Amino acid sequence: MxxxxxxxxxxxxxxxxxxxxxxxxxxxxxxxxxxxxxCYYSKLQGSGGKCRTCLVKVSKGSEKDPRPMPKLVASCxxxxxxxxxxxxxxSPEVVEARKGVVELLxxxxxxDCPICDQAGECHLQDLSYEHGSEATRYEFDRRTFDxxxxxxxxxxxxxxxxxCYRCVFxxxxxxxxxxxxxxxxxxxxxxxxxxEKAVDNDFSGNVIDVCPVGALTDKTFRFKNRxxxxxxxxxxxxxxKCSGKVALWYKGEDVIRVTARKDVYGEVEEFICNDCRFEHxxxxxxxxxxxxxxxxxxxxxxxxxxxxxxxxxxxxxxALLESNxxxxxxxxxx
Amino acid sequence: MGRKLLLENINVPGINTFDVYRQKGGYRAVExxxxxxxxxxxxxxVKKSGLRGRGGAxxxxxxxxxxxxxxxxKPRYLVCNGxxxxxxxxxxxxxxxxxxxxxxxxxxxxxxxxxxxxxxIYVRGEMMPQIRILExxxxxxxxxxxxxxxxxxxxYDLELYVQPGGGAYICGEETAxxxxxxxxxxxxxxxxxxxxxSGLYNCPTVVNxxxxxxxxxxxxxxxxxxxxxxxxxxxTGTKLISASGNLNKPGVYEIELGVPVEExxxxxxxxxxxxxxxxxxxxxxxxxxxxILPANLILKTLNGENRLMSYESLADGGFASGTMLGxxxxxxxxxxxxxxxxxxxxxxxxxxxxCGQCSPCREGTxxxxxxxxxxxxxxxxxxxxxxxxxxxxxxxxxxxCPLGDAxxxxxxxxxxxxxxxxxxxxxxxxxxxxRNYGLAHYAxxxxxxxxxxxx
Amino acid sequence: MLKVSxxxxxxxxxxxxxxxxxxxxxxxxxxxxxxxxPILHLAQAEYGWVSTPVMDKVxxxxxxxxxxxxxxxxxxxxxxxxxxxxYVLEVCRTGPCCLVGAEKIMKYxxxxxxxxxxxxxxxxxxxxxxxxxxxxxxMGPVLQIGPEYTFYENLTxxxxxxxxxxxxxxxxxxxxxx
Numbered sequence: 001m002x003x004x005x006x007x008x009x010x011x012x013x014x015x016x017x018x019x020x021x022x023x024x025x026x027x028x029x030x031x032x033x034x035x036x037x038x039c040y041y042s043k044l045q046g047s048g049g050k051c052r053t054c055l056v057k058v059s060k061g062s063e064k065d066p067r068p069m070p071k072l073v074a075s076c077x078x079x080x081x082x083x084x085x086x087x088x089x090x091s092p093e094v095v096e097a098r099k100g101v102v103e104l105l106x107x108x109x110x111x112d113c114p115i116c117d118q119a120g121e122c123h124l125q126d127l128s129y130e131h132g133s134e135a136t137r138y139e140f141d142r143r144t145f146d147x148x149x150x151x152x153x154x155x156x157x158x159x160x161x162x163x164c165y166r167c168v169f170x171x172x173x174x175x176x177x178x179x180x181x182x183x184x185x186x187x188x189x190x191x192x193x194x195x196e197k198a199v200d201n202d203f204s205g206n207v208i209d210v211c212p213v214g215a216l217t218d219k220t221f222r223f224k225n226r227x228x229x230x231x232x233x234x235x236x237x238x239x240x241k242c243s244g245k246v247a248l249w250y251k252g253e254d255v256i257r258v259t260a261r262k263d264v265y266g267e268v269e270e271f272i273c274n275d276c277r278f279e280h281x282x283x284x285x286x287x288x289x290x291x292x293x294x295x296x297x298x299x300x301x302x303x304x305x306x307x308x309x310x311x312x313x314x315x316x317x318x319a320l321l322e323s324n325x326x327x328x329x330x331x332x333x334x
Numbered sequence: 335m336g337r338k339l340l341l342e343n344i345n346v347p348g349i350n351t352f353d354v355y356r357q358k359g360g361y362r363a364v365e366x367x368x369x370x371x372x373x374x375x376x377x378x379x380v381k382k383s384g385l386r387g388r389g390g391a392x393x394x395x396x397x398x399x400x401x402x403x404x405x406x407x408k409p410r411y412l413v414c415n416g417x418x419x420x421x422x423x424x425x426x427x428x429x430x431x432x433x434x435x436x437x438x439x440x441x442x443x444x445x446x447x448x449x450x451x452x453x454x455i456y457v458r459g460e461m462m463p464q465i466r467i468l469e470x471x472x473x474x475x476x477x478x479x480x481x482x483x484x485x486x487x488x489x490y491d492l493e494l495y496v497q498p499g500g501g502a503y504i505c506g507e508e509t510a511x512x513x514x515x516x517x518x519x520x521x522x523x524x525x526x527x528x529x530x531x532s533g534l535y536n537c538p539t540v541v542n543x544x545x546x547x548x549x550x551x552x553x554x555x556x557x558x559x560x561x562x563x564x565x566x567x568x569x570t571g572t573k574l575i576s577a578s579g580n581l582n583k584p585g586v587y588e589i590e591l592g593v594p595v596e597e598x599x600x601x602x603x604x605x606x607x608x609x610x611x612x613x614x615x616x617x618x619x620x621x622x623x624x625x626i627l628p629a630n631l632i633l634k635t636l637n638g639e640n641r642l643m644s645y646e647s648l649a650d651g652g653f654a655s656g657t658m659l660g661x662x663x664x665x666x667x668x669x670x671x672x673x674x675x676x677x678x679x680x681x682x683x684x685x686x687x688x689c690g691q692c693s694p695c696r697e698g699t700x701x702x703x704x705x706x707x708x709x710x711x712x713x714x715x716x717x718x719x720x721x722x723x724x725x726x727x728x729x730x731x732x733x734x735c736p737l738g739d740a741x742x743x744x745x746x747x748x749x750x751x752x753x754x755x756x757x758x759x760x761x762x763x764x765x766x767x768x769r770n771y772g773l774a775h776y777a778x779x780x781x782x783x784x785x786x787x788x789x
Numbered sequence: 790m791l792k793v794s795x796x797x798x799x800x801x802x803x804x805x806x807x808x809x810x811x812x813x814x815x816x817x818x819x820x821x822x823x824x825x826x827p828i829l830h831l832a833q834a835e836y837g838w839v840s841t842p843v844m845d846k847v848x849x850x851x852x853x854x855x856x857x858x859x860x861x862x863x864x865x866x867x868x869x870x871x872x873x874x875x876y877v878l879e880v881c882r883t884g885p886c887c888l889v890g891a892e893k894i895m896k897y898x899x900x901x902x903x904x905x906x907x908x909x910x911x912x913x914x915x916x917x918x919x920x921x922x923x924x925x926x927x928m929g930p931v932l933q934i935g936p937e938y939t940f941y942e943n944l945t946x947x948x949x950x951x952x953x954x955x956x957x958x959x960x961x962x963x964x965x966x967x
Contacts, residue, residue, distance in 0.1 A: 049524035050692045052732055071731045077524045100728030104697040137721060140704045163690060181856040182519070182690075183863040185502070187700045189690035194859040195841050409817075421883045421922040452817075459830060459867045460879075460923055462938035495815040500826045500865025503921065517822035517851075519864040535820055578885040578926035585927045622884055622922075665885050665926065679884045683921050689864075 005082035009033050009056075010090045022075035022086055023054055027265065033088050034265075036098075036127050038105070038212050039164035040076035041267055047169050048076035051162065052101045053127060057094050060085035072097055095131075102131045107138040108187065109213075110159045117155075118214030120227040120299045123266055124162060145190055150180065151198030153219050153278055154208060158190050161215035167191065167207035174271050175203045191215065202241055205277040209260045209268050220278055221249075221257040228299045230256060231313070232292035233320065237285055241273035247292050248283075253313045255281045264295060283313070290319045291327075336590040336603075337564060339552040339572050340545070344432055350467065352474035355435040363554035364442045364480055368488040371554075376447035380550055382558030384570035389415055389506070389543030390621060390661040391736075392645050395550075401530040402448055403538040411539040412450040414441060414547050415511055416457035416464075419503040421622035421683060422663025425574035426544035428586040430457070430464040434471040438494065440547035442480060443554055445492050448540055452493045455544075456511050459498040468496045503687035507735045508541035509533075510689065521691045522735035543661075545574050566592030569644035573662050580668035582606035595619075595641045595648075596633050599666060612668040615773050616752075619648055620660020622680050623740035625747030626673070627657050628776035638780060653747065669773035674759050674766075677748040678706035684741030695738040698729040702745055709756060712763030719756050723749055752776070799846040805835060809850060821851050825861055829868055834936035838869035866920065867935075874909045874916035876956055879933050880944075882919030885926035894930045894944050895919055901953060914960060915953070 004015040007025050010033040016025045026034045040048030054076050058069040063083025113119040145158035171178035180199050183192045207216050230249040237244045249257040258277045260268035294300045314320040348354035367376050381396030418426040445453045457465050472494050475481045483491045497515055499505050505514045509523035512534050533539025553561045562570045569591035578584045583606040598604045608614050617632040635641050635650045645659045685699040702725055708714050726742035755771040809828050816823040832843050844858040862868045880895050902915050909916045925931045928942035
């Protein structure tokens, strides 16, 4: 198409549709040059711009107006222009700023990963691992909040929240009644229902999947297991409310958690209903499709489908057995 | 006496009423534009005047107006920013209290220029008395036929409303103000789109400061060229300066831009010198956000020239040795004031006022406040000083809106110019609890430019 | 996090509803949310603070979700989320006022009222708090008292005495008349 615009990110060029954000252009290129995103979520309108981890440097505005942009910009909310040149990991300024943002995101984070159910699939964990420093310069008490009960399915752990607003957008856009929101201001702002009230409707469970940290977790999975000891399997069922396409997380033969399927950027492919998420935890409820592909860099991919004697759930299912064999061969070949 | 444009009649008894204001030539500008000028003519006059936004950023008002999108079938809005909250600034309060019709007249002129048929004056909620004053003034103007349908038979309609804020400094940021006016939390929007394209109710919108709007009245009455003759260089016209702190005569002064800072502080026409016979230690020249300067640097630039009250002269030397005119909030510190305490106080302000939307500002402002608190109360470490500079750098430029910069600059500049006072708080904590560091060398003659560059 | 203890039924008076409607008419059709801040001010003036039932009722009036009202009311510092004294003395605590003695005035008020910041005097008459810049730096120290935010400037200890004693007297006189 001739009306595509050309953007160059860290020296790699790509033609994208007009109106594409720098971040999404980078995702089309893929690989290391994709800026991290803690608040942006492509499926939630209006999200992004807040966490500032995706800051990049625009060294050339466009072919027409080649002036660089004076400040670093949030790549998730900045539209590409034809001829734009962007620096992400090739700009020391960007790397330094990102390091700063990570440090600031962490100063009030409890760092309770050892007891956090999100550990292993936490974006803040990944982000700090890549950009953070091992020590903190913050010497004050960390911020804490009173625990709030928002119902029997979803656990809110406000101290871990980074205020990405994703769950608020989700409640607004995916569910039919938002009862929680951002209350208070500044560093006292919190996710809350204000009055004690359960966040409960057919799609409320999606706030768990969109949460980049362990602020909103699945109460039915609480303290059950570490995610890297569980095995994700794609499965589906006929669901009158949603697509029914989910990931089942097995421990032994038991489904101990159901989530939506997440892509390589941690975004769900399709939102699922609470019925699928909380009420169907038997293998017999589902049609198993096969093992979920997990990035080899993820801790979740550790000790998975590569055993000579696979766990019984794999042994009983031809599809899983097949992929276990495949993976086992691949691993042992090395 | 300098020429006054906005406050010329401020001492006339009853100037807050429509009748007296009208007798003194008020609403001439409305008559002039509605009876003989096109909206484009008005924009042109304002462009010619060189008027720069009086809220703090100093962006040329005429240019801002010319960016306004004019799509078919969509209303356009003018919103007046009366959310005056910048510490050190109280000129808009003064103007709205004593000469409200000047603002109303300016709103009519500006709304006409922009093609707005509904305009709002957003006033911070704490100024409830001023809100009542404006509402009364609007009612008077409406009774006299200057508001409503078909104003002065010109076919132009305008409705004008006053909107109260709820107590949030951040709503002085134009997109946060728009959000607030839409009944939401005052979270600044992520730009683009700019309000000129998509502002209030997603319609093209211009947000202007109270003083900028009021200044359009003399600009129309006398012509943009006449206005531009006042002032100096690209700092045209007059500016309201809010003078506070340790001055003999704090208050609001209308100055012709270009008055020497020294004259402004010491002459009897303006502030009348430092109160109680004390000496000047430092000045925050444009509201709490702008860099603080020690007495020597505020009176003279590094080249030894007199510093003037103008956008350019105050900025001379960049942030290394200069500051900004900002909103014109001129705060003078006498020799007995503690810079560390004041910096902590400002940091607390920004911490309290951060909306919490973006992470560097939400987390960084609180961190700076805590470190400064520790320094002020004698528990600080020498490394805290560099830590503060570093945290301020991590905030500056990386946030959604300028509040991050506004929080970072006072801290960075205080350490830049008063580092020894910070160090003294660390090395002599007990003494620092008992007494202040004093004037030290901050009023000394300027160092040679080279010497500073070497630092 | 509040437990709903205050479940009283809120009924806005017809006068209040008239005022609300006047405010809503200032905005285009469908943009009634714009009326939220002015209406919360009026509601606070009526009830002294904005309780959950009041916010719920405001939400109902403006056709908003209750959470939208909570979000806004908790963002802005002027809205009281718990009961206050009849007179809330709000003293500016920001830089320029502190240069001219605001901190001393706050200490004096604390001593005089014998309650800490944010607390209510046993007679229910007063509470006080430090607030950020009130944009009256040249007249500092300053304080304001809602709901009309009457302004008291160039404060001294004597002026604080006069103000607080005057308000006490006024209340006592009113009580006698009744």
